[in-house]
Amino acid sequence: MQDYDQFRAQTRAWLETNCPPSQRQPVLEEEQIWAGKSQHFHNDEARQYFEAMRDKGWTAPDWPAEYGGGGLDASQTKILEQEMARLNCRPPLYDMGIWMLGPALLAYGSEEQKREHIPRIVRGEVRWAQGYSEPGAGSDLASLKTKCEDCGDHFLVNGTKIWTTKADHADWIFCLVRTDPTAAKQAGISFLLIDMHSGGVSTAPIKLISGASVFCQTFFDNVKVPKNQLVGELNQGWAVAKELLKHERKLMSSMSSMVQDDQEGIVELAKKHTPTAPDGKLVDGALRRDITRHLMNQRAQELLNERLYHQAKARAIDPRLGMTIKHIGTAELQRKDELLLEILGNRGLSWETPSTTDNEHTIVKNWAYDKAHTIAGGTSEIQLNIIAKRALGLPA
Ligand SMILES: Cc1cc2nc3c(=O)[nH]c(=O)nc-3n(C[C@H](O)[C@H](O)[C@H](O)COP(=O)(O)OP(=O)(O)OC[C@H]3O[C@@H](n4cnc5c(N)ncnc54)[C@H](O)[C@@H]3O)c2cc1C
Incomplete structure (x- = not known):
């Protein structure tokens, strides 16, 4: 039986010590700590706070400790959230890997994929983008057309994704691709992880009325993807997609x-x-x-x-x-x-x-x-x- 009162007291004391005053203020957009190679810290306190949270696995508190997560149970996670809210602690890390991909990988990924990707997500080393929508497939997502062919030792991807948030800063992208054009809509879709630095991947920022650009169109021209980056079964990606959307919608709520x-x-x-x-x-x-x-x-x-x-x-x-x-x-x-x-x-x-x-x-x-x-x-x-x-x- 866990002593949750003791856990709360320890968590409160730890946050008091490790969350510096500047990290207890409402976070401005330019101060958010995003994952990835181009990670930027607004000041030294932001770096200290991120590193302390990261080293405890509290960037993903309820993920299994064996993959670098915090290993907390549901009640402990809730206590941590409550104590962070009490002090107004900022989220330590922003990333679609933390919010969406991680939980889907834990549910559907192979052991090899979990070991490759989850620890890097927890540590904020890789920034992920989401490649779901296409110019002709938004609400009707299952009509997506990005083509993915089985070429024996690799997949070959051709097509385009749109509204890919900050894909021009991303290291990797999780994508829905069509692997069987003859099957009924949802039945021919697979879920693929693609390294944004692969040959044939390019992005074009989409300018908003404000002059800023948070979105891109992302293009795949004969992109070779190793077969071990397929998550779940071939043509069964819709189940993974739905699991991920559950987390995205929960986040947005x-x-x-x-x-x-x-x-x-x-x-x-x-x-x-x-x-x-x-x-x-x-x-x-x-x-x-x-x-x-x-x-x-x-x-x-x-x-x-x-x-x-x-x-x-x-x-x-x-x-x-x-x-x-x-x-x-x-x-x-x-x-x-x-x-x-x-x-x-x-x-x-x-x-x-x-x-x-x-x-x-x-x-x-x-x-x-x-x-x-x-x-x-x-x-x-x-x-x-x-x-x-x-x-x-x-x-x-
Ligand atoms: C801030 C932001 C970030 C985003 N980031 C990403 C991202 O990172 N990656 C990604 O893949 N996508 C992203 N998107 C895209 C988003 O998923 C789509 O915009 C959304 O799914 C709607 O698709 P659409 O824009 O093509 O609109 P459409 O599907 O063309 O819809 C247009 C309008 O018609 C309505 N409509 C459509 N079908 C029906 C229906 N059957 N019944 C009633 N009304 C209907 C819709 O509600 C909407 O009002 C992002 C969007 C936003 C706004």
């Missing part, structure tokens, strides 16, 4: 709690920027109502996640709950962004919010960027279709 303007933050912000009565109450009744509604929705979402956590622990997950969380989480995040802008008033008209705190500085940018969350990882319309069909059993 929790985005609102990752943004650090928490419950107390939104109320404090409203008190700072809108009139208050002598008893400290907000004068604007409609704003009070909207904030209360948001806090209640956020609490309901937390309880839903809590329920999922206990179901996972009991190995009795109701898949219908999992289907709903992305839609609920991303919609609430956007409502929260609207509320924050309303609170900021005229200050919210500026792209660079003039403010005294970093937290406020990011509000307008978050409002614009968070629109993407109801598209990426499957649009809200598609999520609602899935809920209607598979959770509620409604006719097509």
